[in-house]
Amino acid sequence: xxxxxxxxxxxxxxxxxxxxxxxxxxxxxxxxxxxxxxxxxxxxxxxxxxxxxxxxxxxxxxxxxxxxxxxxxxxxxxxxxxxxxxxxxxxxxxxxxxxxxxxxxxxxxxxxxxxxxxxxxxxxxxxxxxxxxxxxxxxxxxxxxxxxxxxxxxxxxxxxxxxxxxxxxxxxxxxxxxxxxxxxxxxxxxxxxxxxxxxxxxxxxxxxxxxxxxxxxxxxxxxxxxxxxxxxxxxxxxxxxxxxxxxxxxxx
Amino acid sequence: xxxxxxxxxxxxxxxxxxxxxxxxxxxxxxxxxxxxxxxxxxxxxxxxxxxxxxxxxxxxxxxxxxxxxxxxxxxxxxxxxxxxxxxxxxxxxxxxxxxxxxxxxxxxxxxxxxxxxxxxxxxxxxxxxxxxxxxxxxxxxxxxxxxxxxxxxxxxxxxxxxxxxxxxxxxxxxxxxxxxxxxxxxxxxxxxxxxxxxxxxxxxxxxxxxxxxxxxxxxxxxxxxxxxxxxxxxxxxxxxxxxxxxxxxxxxxxxxxxxxxxxxxxxxxxxxxxxxxxxxxxxxxxxxxxxxxxxxxxxxxxxxxxxxxxxxxxxxxxxxxxxxxxxxxxxxxxxxxxxxxxxxxxxxxxxxxxxxxx
Amino acid sequence: xxxxxxxxxxxxxxxxxxxxxxxxxxxxxxxxxxxxxxxxxxxxxxxxxxxxxxxxxxxxxxxxxxxxxxxxxxxxxxxxxxxxxxxxxxxxxxxxxxxxxxxxxxxxxxxxxxxxxxxxxxxxxxxxxxxxxxxxxxxxxxxxxxxxxxxxxxxxxxxxxxxxxxxxxxxxxxxxxxxxxxxxxxxxxxxxxxxxxxxxxxxxxxxxxxxxxxxxxxxxxxxxxxxxxxxxxxxxxxxxxxxxxxxxxxxxxxxxxxxxxxxxxxxxxxxxxxxxxxxxxxxxxxxxxxxxxx
Numbered sequence: 037x038x039x040x041x042x043x044x045x046x047x048x049x050x051x052x053x054x055x056x057x058x059x060x061x062x063x064x065x066x067x068x069x070x071x072x073x074x075x076x077x078x079x080x081x082x083x084x085x086x087x088x089x090x091x092x093x094x095x096x097x098x099x100x101x102x103x104x105x106x107x108x109x110x111x112x113x114x115x116x117x118x119x120x121x122x123x124x125x126x127x128x129x130x131x132x133x134x135x136x137x138x139x140x141x142x143x144x145x146x147x148x149x150x151x152x153x154x155x156x157x158x159x160x161x162x163x164x165x166x167x168x169x170x171x172x173x174x175x176x177x178x179x180x181x182x183x184x185x186x187x188x189x190x191x192x193x194x195x196x197x198x199x200x201x202x203x204x205x206x207x208x209x210x211x212x213x214x215x216x217x218x219x220x221x222x223x224x225x226x227x228x229x230x231x232x233x234x235x236x237x238x239x240x241x242x243x244x245x246x247x248x249x250x251x252x253x254x255x256x257x258x259x260x261x262x263x264x265x266x267x268x269x270x271x272x273x274x275x276x277x278x279x280x281x282x283x284x285x286x287x288x
Numbered sequence: 289x290x291x292x293x294x295x296x297x298x299x300x301x302x303x304x305x306x307x308x309x310x311x312x313x314x315x316x317x318x319x320x321x322x323x324x325x326x327x328x329x330x331x332x333x334x335x336x337x338x339x340x341x342x343x344x345x346x347x348x349x350x351x352x353x354x355x356x357x358x359x360x361x362x363x364x365x366x367x368x369x370x371x372x373x374x375x376x377x378x379x380x381x382x383x384x385x386x387x388x389x390x391x392x393x394x395x396x397x398x399x400x401x402x403x404x405x406x407x408x409x410x411x412x413x414x415x416x417x418x419x420x421x422x423x424x425x426x427x428x429x430x431x432x433x434x435x436x437x438x439x440x441x442x443x444x445x446x447x448x449x450x451x452x453x454x455x456x457x458x459x460x461x462x463x464x465x466x467x468x469x470x471x472x473x474x475x476x477x478x479x480x481x482x483x484x485x486x487x488x489x490x491x492x493x494x495x496x497x498x499x500x501x502x503x504x505x506x507x508x509x510x511x512x513x514x515x516x517x518x519x520x521x522x523x524x525x526x527x528x529x530x531x532x533x534x535x536x537x538x539x540x541x542x543x544x545x546x547x548x549x550x551x552x553x554x555x556x557x558x559x560x561x562x563x564x565x566x567x568x569x570x571x572x573x574x575x576x577x578x579x580x581x582x583x584x585x586x587x588x589x590x591x592x593x594x595x596x597x598x599x600x601x602x603x604x605x606x607x608x609x610x611x612x613x614x615x616x617x618x619x620x621x622x623x624x625x626x627x628x629x630x631x632x633x634x635x636x637x638x639x640x641x642x643x644x645x646x
Numbered sequence: 647x648x649x650x651x652x653x654x655x656x657x658x659x660x661x662x663x664x665x666x667x668x669x670x671x672x673x674x675x676x677x678x679x680x681x682x683x684x685x686x687x688x689x690x691x692x693x694x695x696x697x698x699x700x701x702x703x704x705x706x707x708x709x710x711x712x713x714x715x716x717x718x719x720x721x722x723x724x725x726x727x728x729x730x731x732x733x734x735x736x737x738x739x740x741x742x743x744x745x746x747x748x749x750x751x752x753x754x755x756x757x758x759x760x761x762x763x764x765x766x767x768x769x770x771x772x773x774x775x776x777x778x779x780x781x782x783x784x785x786x787x788x789x790x791x792x793x794x795x796x797x798x799x800x801x802x803x804x805x806x807x808x809x810x811x812x813x814x815x816x817x818x819x820x821x822x823x824x825x826x827x828x829x830x831x832x833x834x835x836x837x838x839x840x841x842x843x844x845x846x847x848x849x850x851x852x853x854x855x856x857x858x859x860x861x862x863x864x865x866x867x868x869x870x871x872x873x874x875x876x877x878x879x880x881x882x883x884x885x886x887x888x889x890x891x892x893x894x895x896x897x898x899x900x901x902x903x904x905x906x907x908x909x910x911x912x913x914x915x916x917x918x919x920x921x922x923x924x925x926x927x928x929x930x931x932x933x934x935x936x937x938x939x940x
Contacts, residue, residue, distance in 0.1 A: 112519035124514035137507045150499030423917035430914035607750035618740035619731040
């Protein structure tokens with residue numbers, strides 16, 4: 037059964053169809069790539085999937101539930117987490133606290149318990165610390181847990197964003213250009229991490245990427261967007277050899 | 289890459305608490321030995337009020353990251369609701385309990401106003417939010433000035449016109465008399481009560497910041513869009529911070545009302561000028577820095593008094609100090625220059641420290 | 647008949663607000679800062695005219711000219727000394743607080759020089775009032791001059807911004823400082839010019855305001871300054887036509903509110919209208935909607 041099913045997704049901005057008749061089906065556990073030239077509408081698709089924009093038409097269903105038109109926070113609770121193209125961390129919070137914000141909806145104590153420092157506060161905070169450190173360890177960030185997020189080097193900031201997204205316990209993880217600004221070494225590491233996340237967290241991942249090495253290395257299926265429309269979709273190998281795709285990337 | 293470790297928050301908070309405690313003990317010693325002038329001792333309760341206002345506004349400005357210019361309005365709500373209660377209940381219950389309930393009522397009333405105003409207003413951002421909060425503050429002040437409430441054996445009477453329209457019977461008593469405000473509020477405020485209230489405010493704010501809710505509030509400040517997609521309920525947490533901040537301002541207002549025999553809503557005490565003055569404390573003390581707010585509120589309240597000898601020039605000097613401090617603290621050039629100095633003179637010291645640290 | 651008279655008074659007061667709000671909005675548009683000291687520049691203008699006309703006994707027109715020159719220079723000096731160093735500060739609140747400091751400074755300098763007593767300001771307008779409809783409707787000379795001055799200033803300013811090179815530079819800088827710099831626009835000069843124009847307008851507003859409401863104290867400028875700020879936000883801060891519409895509407899609402907609802911509540915009504923407008927249209931009447939890019 038497919039985890040994410042999108043049918044006929046469409047949105048226009050001032051007459052321009054930024055995304056036009058977008059369809060996708062992602063199976064549970066799949067590593068799926070969304071590629072296309074700059075301005076093709078990839079990030080807009082992410083914004084539609086996460087409720088930042090409301091679609092003009094189309095249906096988005098996650099795990100059999102219709103999530104079309106829900107608010108961003110409801111969609112996150114339904115099970116979609118994301119990272120951003122231009123990193124959006126909580127800069128003035130520590131690395132650990134960034135992840136703990138991600139854990140927010142899974143660990144509870146009341147405001148009063150927090151202010152009065154009742155036993156439950158200490159108990160739950162301890163559990164949160166433990167869980168957050170586990171996640172940080174996956175991304176080799178446990179050594180920097182006390183650092184301010186803004187003081188992390190770029191590559192680690194990207195990893196922290198993924199850790200924070202995972203902390204919300206999503207079913208589907210959306211990664212917006214995770215390798216942007218990374219050198220080939222870092223990209224190689226990132227590929228391992230993404231695979232690790234998929235295997236160990238039972239995660240389904242949809243990612244936007246320009247780095248063809250990463251895309252061909254880890255994605256099982258691809259959708260190519262061009263001018264807001266789907267150019268082609270299918271298995272990675274066949275899509276990347278499609279002459280139309282090559283033309284779209286290199287121009288006429 | 290500069291790597292900076294965050295100082296341990298618990299230790300930091302302890303410093304803040306002990307600072308207040310030491311200040312309290314010092315003042316008490318000076319009071320007993322008679323080293324504080326009557327002018328200064330008259331300033332002690334206002335100091336506590338300003339400190340509470342500053343730390344509570346810092347919750348909105350520094351922790352939630354929203355600019356509010358209506359903080360004095362919440363203080364006004366607290367002051368009038370608390371004084372109203374005390375005026376009605378004076379003599380009907382023990383003073384201590386009455387004052388305690390008055391404080392709770394002031395906190396609740398201001399908190400409710402915070403929520404009522406926050407719901408429509410917190411959608412706005414930045415300077416728009418600033419002007420709307422300023423507008424609300426002025427409206428509250430204005431409304432209080434045309435509010436008449438009286439009491440007789442038939443119960444409460446209410447008017448927005450004048451005290452005659454209350455139609456009180458012979459023994460009736462006007463409690464809130466429009467622009468004349470409330471007269472004869474019992475004098476329950478003291479420095480000790482003020483310090484206690486500061487402690488309670490600090491416990492609420494500092495513990496809130498270092499909790500699950502506090503993290504959610506700060507995540508909104510740092511990146512609203514990311515917070516939303518991480519599952520943080522923006523409206524809920526904005527309202528929470530805003531109304532807690534308003535509540536504490538309300539308590540400060542109750543303290544204010546019980547420190548004066550006559551309570552009136554003037555531009556001086558509840559107008560936007562007051563809100564701006566509190567904002568000055570917050571910014572000068574460091575946005576988001578609670579201890580800084582306490583220190584700057586104290587210094588900036590005492591400064592004009594310390595300069596009293598200079599009579600006419602004191603507010604002028606205050607203004608110049610304010611401008612110079614802002615330029616020195618915030619101008620990128622000055623910041624760079626200070627960093628340079630630090631590196632030049634403290635590099636050796638710094639080096640040693642790092643070595644010891646390992 | 648009284649309604650029309652109130653309306654005309656409202657337009658007159660609104661014209662003053664509009665002139666002040668224009669200064670506010672231009673400065674906001676270009677420097678992205680709330681210039682809290684703007685209201686006090688009005689007061690400086692008022693005192694300049696007062697000194698020259700009432701104390702020295704010189705002709706009003708000279709007084710107005712000197713007031714404009716003083717305020718223009720003052721505005722540029724304030725910008726250079728207090729605001730420019732903070733243009734790239736880490737928090738936008740820094741420059742806001744500095745502006746508050748400048749506001750205190752101007753008020754207290756005026757207090758030292760002129761004292762706290764209210765000065766009665768001699769109107770600079772010598773036109774006699776116009777009587778209409780058999781004397782039922784009297785329009786004072788100040789009202790007429792204020793409305794005319796308001797109209798002239800709005801037309802000139804609109805022409806200046808849209809037609810002149812310097813005006814175009816202002817628009818460019820307010821749109822994108824960095825890009826404007828790359829296009830060879832003198833950003834610092836343009837910002838200084840904006841403060842100069844805004845302060846000159848404040849001087850004119852000061853003279854008009856004090857002529858219509860002839861009492862002058864060091865705090866005279868504060869409330870009109872706040873009201874003009876409200877007017878600028880009301881119309882959509884950063885927008886020149888917005889400031890005009892906002893100012894005039896605000897003046898009308900204030901006068902009608904005073905006349906028909908409650909004189910004590912006039913300010914509250916003004917602020918309530920602002921809140922309602924912003925809740926319906928969060929960026930003001932003519933403000934641009936800017937959505938954050940994700």
